[in-house]
Amino acid sequence: MNLKNDFLIIGLMSGSSLDGLDIAACNFIKNDSRWTFSIIETKCISYSKEQKNKLEKLSSVSAKKLVKAHADYGIWTGNCVQVFINKYGLKPDFISSHGHTIFHEPAEAYSFQLGSPAHISSASGIDCIGDFRNSDMALGGEGAPLAPIADLDLFPEYEVCINLGGIANISYMNKSGQLVGFDVSVCNLIFNHLSEKFGKDFDEDGVLGLKGTLNEDLLLKLENLDFYKKRAARSLDREWFSKNVEPLFSDTAMSIEDQLHTAYIHVSEKIAHHINLAGGGKKVLLSGGGTKNKYLVRLIQEATASKIFVPDESVIDFKECVLMAYLGLLRVLKTNNCISSVTGAERSCSGGGVYLN
Structure with missing residues (x-):
């Protein structure tokens, strides 16, 4: 090399x-x-x-x-x-x-x-x-998230970068000039899990979630998850989702549409909240599969004064591959690719x- x-x-x-x-x-x-x-x-x-x-x-x-x-x-x-x-x-x-x-x-x-x-x-x-x-x-x-250093170096025209994958994560420079990044909440993991009950792999454009109504009790349970009480570096994985989030959506008396609608409200509000904490009027780049969900993107935009930008499809679908390639490049160059202000190391x-x- x-x-x-x-x-x-x-x-x-x-x-x-x-x-x-x-x-x-x-x-x-x-x-x-x-x-x-x-x-x-x-x-x-x-x-x-x-x-x-x-x-x-x-x-x-x-x-x-x-x-x-x-x-x-x-x-x-x-x-x-x-x-x-x-x-x-x-x-x-x-x-x-x-x-x-x-x-x-x-x-x-x-x-x-x-x-x-x-x-x-x-x-x-x-x-x-x-x-x-x-x-x-x-x-x-x-050990996570890995994206922030690549977001900072490769997408300098945006002040906030958010990936809407199975889990949503965010990266930006804080007011002290430190690079920060963390997992915000589950995202497509819960939407896809509920969509499977309709025999679908995912909720295209949020159509199923749009049909439902908000369930306040479920929303409160989601808001009270211990993960959201962490103030330092934080990260999620699929196993955490299976143990902590999936069981909250097991109430057979509640329609799947209502569960989906409530999940959309929860996820979009969490994401918008952290965009707003990053500072008003920012340029925000979205990527990941959730970027194709028009309902989710609309909810996020409605909850923040910052401007949401959706890139071309190759970046939406393969940005994480680009980020991994860049982390490998930094490794070859013997340059830091895991940043302590992000991970807490x-x-x-x-x-x-x-x-x-």
């Missing part, structure tokens, strides 16, 4: 919504002291029902089965990348892989992302960087293990 001013990097992401493996070939060029990017090619490989079921259950299998799945998923990912680069005739410098989160336990100082970088490298024939969170967690940090660090092919 020679240091230079022009890199082609394959960014890989698998989010908590379990949509699939996102692949993006990203070109980074250094102009003066700033890195700029362009998305060259992309691909989303949707998970089969069998893969989804397996990924959802891996948090409760034996250690032996988890280690085997770690290797198998790495090999599968590497093969997917090889097909991708061969199709488009690409010659990437390296792969930067997030993996698929199975465990994320900041209080116990560990996080586990499925998809062995060693196996990705071997299967694809390309150097791979992965396991970005645990260096920060070893220093007492949350004792110091910033350059996280990620490098696996040479």
